[in-house]
Amino acid sequence: MGKHLHLKLLSALEADGLGIKHSQGWYPFIAFANAPEIIESETKMALKKLIAGNWKMNGSRAALAEVTAISVAASAIGHVESALAVPATLIAPAFAAAPGFSIGAQDCHWNDAGAHTGCLSPGMIKEAGASFVIVGHSERRTDNHETSAEVAKKADAAIQAGLLAIVCVGETDAERDAGKAVAIVTGQVRDSLPGSANGDQLAIAYEPVWAIGTGRTASAADVAEMHGAIRSELVQQMGDVGHKVRILYGGSVKASNAAELLHIPDVDGALVGGASLKADDFIPIIKAAIA
Numbered sequence: 001m002g003k004h005l006h007l008k009l010l011s012a013l014e015a016d017g018l019g020i021k022h023s024q025g026w027y028p029f030i031a032f033a034n035a036p037e038i039i040e041s042e043t044k045m046a047l048k049k050l051i052a053g054n055w056k057m058n059g060s061r062a063a064l065a066e067v068t069a070i071s072v073a074a075s076a077i078g079h080v081e082s083a084l085a086v087p088a089t090l091i092a093p094a095f096a097a098a099p100g101f102s103i104g105a106q107d108c109h110w111n112d113a114g115a116h117t118g119c120l121s122p123g124m125i126k127e128a129g130a131s132f133v134i135v136g137h138s139e140r141r142t143d144n145h146e147t148s149a150e151v152a153k154k155a156d157a158a159i160q161a162g163l164l165a166i167v168c169v170g171e172t173d174a175e176r177d178a179g180k181a182v183a184i185v186t187g188q189v190r191d192s193l194p195g196s197a198n199g200d201q202l203a204i205a206y207e208p209v210w211a212i213g214t215g216r217t218a219s220a221a222d223v224a225e226m227h228g229a230i231r232s233e234l235v236q237q238m239g240d241v242g243h244k245v246r247i248l249y250g251g252s253v254k255a256s257n258a259a260e261l262l263h264i265p266d267v268d269g270a271l272v273g274g275a276s277l278k279a280d281d282f283i284p285i286i287k288a289a290i291a
């Protein structure tokens, strides 16, 4: 159920005296005919936000102190999940430097093993200490010509190995200018989805390509439109599970814009590049998710 319908039902409850107010809105009396729908909507609204950092090809052992600092500060922040996708060489040391903190990889192969020089399987990543993997980042779609069909296979394999798969999608500047952004992105979502997943195994990261590392961010209205469209596509493809899949926004998220972005409907977290490299930049973003 969409946010607008949710609000409409809540207003109806208020007008009819059929609800009871609590700190975040109205709860219906149990006998109200639409109660299951409303409760489902309340559940959907309660998705715990995920703030994931993506270090890309940055960081050496000298940067492990930042991983530790981030994990220590993040552990004191409740009601939000945080995570760091580090270069593959740092997965095991980062896991050791930040016990209990969620460390991830930035890519994986879809096969378990075999003749794929330079690649890592989801099982290898997991064994090194990763609990999640980013797949289909636009830099890989561009630099390595990865297709959505390959991204779907990677997401599938990651989930089979017990990892959370964060599937990235996003339109280019030219696609947005041509008015095709929503069609392109919902098409990428559809074609990049794994065969099956539950809400804990999959997240989607909407990252407009033109906003990554550029200092430009999408407007709140554009983010709301796109996240709503992605949610609809997820529900169409996955049924109710689609309500439980977190949709992250990515693209020049920083402390100064995080609160606004993270409070847009259907924004269930953020994928953060440059601003995740230092605890001083990343921790305020994690805090913004609960403010």
Ligand code: PEP
Binding pocket: 054, 056, 207, 211, 212, 213, 214, 215, 250, 251, 252, 253, 271, 272, 273, 274, 275
């Ligand atoms: C990213 O790499 O996923 C990203 C969003 O980068 P940045 O935050 O630096 O734009």
